[in-house]
Structure formats: structure tokens, C-alpha cells
Amino acid sequence: MPTGLDDLPIRDDLRGLRPYGAPQLDVAVRLNTNENSYPVPEPVVDAIGKAVAAELRDLNRYPDRDAVALRADLADYLGHGLTTANLWAANGSNEVQQQLLQAFGGPGRVALGFTPAYSMHPLLALGTGTGWVAGRRDAEFGLTADDAVAQVREHRPDLVFLCSPNNPTGTALDPAVVDAVLAAAPGMVIVDEAYAEFARPGTPTALALLPGHPRLVVTRTMSKAFGFAGGRLGYLAAHPAVVDAVQLVRLPYHLSALTQAAARAALAHRDVLLGTVAAIKQQRDRIVAELTGRGITVAASDANFVLFSVAGFAPGGDQRAVWQALLAHGVLVRDVGLPGWLRVTAGTPAETDAFLTALEAVRHVTAPSRKVGQ
Structure with a gap:
């Protein structure tokens, strides 16, 4: 039947x-x-090919479960005094955000985002059993600190999603908005910076706010600026305690040895790719x-x-x-x-x-x- x-x-x-x-x-x-x-430029194609080939003989073994070398390379790329302990990587920033919702959201908890924004955020919330509140922006898609704080205080969310630059509008957030939300939010604040490398000169990153804010998480991706969409590599930067939290919910060996090798080779050639x-x-x-x-x-x-x-x-x-x-x-x-x-x-x-x-x-x-x- x-x-x-x-x-x-x-x-x-x-x-x-x-x-x-x-x-x-x-x-x-x-x-x-x-x-x-x-x-991808040919020199980088060759480098990635060699890095992946070097892993093939040992595919009978599990990869580095914690992707330590890759996380060290990502920390070196981001700078801002970050170390391996501050970084976590997964199969695209979507998986990173899903892990954050698994760790800090779930049944009985609520996430808030300011729409229009990245349409995967409410879907990730749904998939993890997290309630979703569609916050509002103004008629020109802007978001002021006062308006954001008012909505945070109204809904008391366990997680707040901020996109800077925002998708689909492309607009970057005033740093005052992030500061104000950090001060008002009772739970985690996630700043999605998937398009950060394309920002106009002088546009700040939330990475600078990480010191002193253990509930702030900045998520990034190699899909866009690095031209690595097919490689599926996203990551977060946060307090080491946040990295410890997402490891409670990550699947074992979630990043293949091939993905890790390819991403490290791409990072080693970042000047060419960027x-x-x-x-x-x-x-x-x-x-x-x-x-x-x-x-x-x-x-x-x-x-x-x-x-x-x-x-x-x-x-x-x-x-x-x-x-x-x-x-x-x-x-x-x-x-x-x-x-x-x-x-x-x-x-x-x-x-x-x-x-x-x-x-x-x-x-x-x-x-x-x-x-x-x-």
C-alpha cells in the first residue's frame, strides 16, 4: 500500500x-x-587535493573528534586574541547554530530573532523543539538598540539571534544594538556574521565584544568569502565554556577527516581565496x-x-x-x-x-x- x-x-x-x-x-x-x-584557484585546488589525499590511507580510523588543529587555524585567522579553546567547527554554520539551540534551547525555551532575517533560524529552532518569537524591524529593515531591548525585555528569550550583516537585507548592525542586547538578554546572544568579510570599511565585528561577555557567540562560515560552500565548514567563536557546552550535544566524529584537511588547506591559502x-x-x-x-x-x-x-x-x-x-x-x-x-x-x-x-x-x-x- x-x-x-x-x-x-x-x-x-x-x-x-x-x-x-x-x-x-x-x-x-x-x-x-x-x-x-x-x-577555487588552481594552486588552492592542488593544495586541497594533496591534503585530502594524505588522509585517504587512514580513512579506516575515525577523525580527530575535537578538530583541534582546524580550530587552531581558525583562531589564527580570526585574531582578536582568540585561541583554540574559543573556537568550534561543524558542517556549516547551520550545524553550529543547531548545536547552540540543542545546548541552550529546547522544549520550554524560546529563541528571538528580528525579521526579516535568516530564514533558517526559526527552522533550526523548530527542529530542536525551541519556541520561536519573530521580532520586528522598522519599515526600512533597521533595528535600534531601544527597540531591540524592548523586545528582549518583553519576551525574555533564552537565545537571541542577531545577523550582521543581515540576510536578506544586507545591513550591518550598529554595535550599540549588540551592546544593548547583551546587557538586557537573560540568556545567550548569537551574532551571525556569515557575510562579515564583505562588510564595508569601518564596519565592526562582534568578535571585539567577546572579552567579558561569556554568553556572546559569534558564528561564521567559509562558504561565502572563501568560496568553500561545497566544503561545508562553519564555526563559532565564544568563551571556552560555550565550546564545552556544544560538545555535550555534538555527534561523535561529526567533522570528517577529509573536511578538516580541506578546510585547513583552504585556510593556509586564505590570501588567495579572499x-x-x-x-x-x-x-x-x-x-x-x-x-x-x-x-x-x-x-x-x-x-x-x-x-x-x-x-x-x-x-x-x-x-x-x-x-x-x-x-x-x-x-x-x-x-x-x-x-x-x-x-x-x-x-x-x-x-x-x-x-x-x-x-x-x-x-x-x-x-x-x-x-x-x-
Whole structure:
């Protein structure tokens, strides 16, 4: 007898949900998932290949359970006086944040985030049985210290998620917001800095606030600036006690020997890999300038993407129709579910050319009839 998902005894709060994920379509220009458009340079490919090959003979043995050498390399990269004891790594920053929710959240506990923000945070909360409170930002997606503190005091969350730069808006937080939330929050404060390397000059990092704040956690990823999305390596920086806490819930040997070796080789060549950051920032700023010059509203961005308004686009500023029309022109951007807005990743100059050309072509026409899942 055929069995579907609804026929299985899954948790009630998971019924009717769909797996998280952006469309993976065979399109000429893919600017929907904030990947680094530049391939890994050949010298780094060779170095990673050699590092991974050196591990192959010993794959019959478990990897270093605590990834000590990798954590030491990550501490060296971040600086700020951090040591191996302050770092923890996992398969992407999503797993790091899931471990934080497993350790500090769970049934009967609540996490607070300020939306629109990274849509995985509430899903991670759901998966760990943690209650979720969708906090608010102002009409221009800003968040002031006073407003953030008022919401923290209202909800008394066990965890607060702050994104800087924020996804999907790209805006970085005023350090005063983080300071104020740290002073008001009764539990853990997690600052998601997945796009920190793309921030404009002078934009501070929450890493500087770690001394004296044992309940602050800063999460990062190698997926974006390092162009290591396929390598799946995320990490956190925090007080050593926080690292001890997440080790209570991590799966044994969660980071493979191959992942650790590849990530260490990438970190050893970070100057080469991060060489694309300036080029990507240039394209981001170009997109902002071009769209602003066309009278299109954009959110100020410190990330490798730009959130832009489709108000005034035909038909009726419906972002779903504009998304579809861009797709018909061979350009895939992201509909993040924010009415009237779309997000585009800053890629290569050629990809920016294609996006700007396609956007102008669809601005005053109706969307095509061909339909693809958003």
C-alpha cells in the first residue's frame, strides 16, 4: 500500500512543512544563493587535493573528534586574541547554530530573532523543539538598540539571534544594538556574521565584544568569502565554556577527516581565496549604484548580495512575477518571501551585466506564463 509523508507518525509541528532550500535550476546566471561566483584557484585546488589525499590511507580510523588543529587555524585567522579553546567547527554554520539551540534551547525555551532575517533560524529552532518569537524591524529593515531591548525585555528569550550583516537585507548592525542586547538578554546572544568579510570599511565585528561577555557567540562560515560552500565548514567563536557546552550535544566524529584537511588547506591559502572579496564588493556596489540610478529602492548592503524593491514593476510589483520574468531571461535570483522585494547575489562582472540587462528588459512587461516552483 503506498505510503506518503502524511501517513507516517511524524511530529505534528512538522506536518505540512517543506524542506528548506533555494531552487537548484540549470540557468545560465545563478545569483540566488549568495555563493562566491569565482571558482577555487588552481594552486588552492592542488593544495586541497594533496591534503585530502594524505588522509585517504587512514580513512579506516575515525577523525580527530575535537578538530583541534582546524580550530587552531581558525583562531589564527580570526585574531582578536582568540585561541583554540574559543573556537568550534561543524558542517556549516547551520550545524553550529543547531548545536547552540540543542545546548541552550529546547522544549520550554524560546529563541528571538528580528525579521526579516535568516530564514533558517526559526527552522533550526523548530527542529530542536525551541519556541520561536519573530521580532520586528522598522519599515526600512533597521533595528535600534531601544527597540531591540524592548523586545528582549518583553519576551525574555533564552537565545537571541542577531545577523550582521543581515540576510536578506544586507545591513550591518550598529554595535550599540549588540551592546544593548547583551546587557538586557537573560540568556545567550548569537551574532551571525556569515557575510562579515564583505562588510564595508569601518564596519565592526562582534568578535571585539567577546572579552567579558561569556554568553556572546559569534558564528561564521567559509562558504561565502572563501568560496568553500561545497566544503561545508562553519564555526563559532565564544568563551571556552560555550565550546564545552556544544560538545555535550555534538555527534561523535561529526567533522570528517577529509573536511578538516580541506578546510585547513583552504585556510593556509586564505590570501588567495579572499582575493575575490574586493571584486565581489565592487559588483555589489555597482548593483546598488545602478539600481539606485534607475529609481529602484535598495537596502544598504554590507554583504555579497543586494535586496531590491520591485515596486513599480509590472505586474503590480509582485516579486513572484518579476522573479519568473528574470528566470525567463536566464537569470536566477532569490524570492525570499518578502512581498515586493527580491535578492540578487553579487557575482562576476559578466553576471552583473546579465542581471542588469534582464532587469531592464522585464521592468515594464508582464511575467511570462512558464511557471517554476519558487
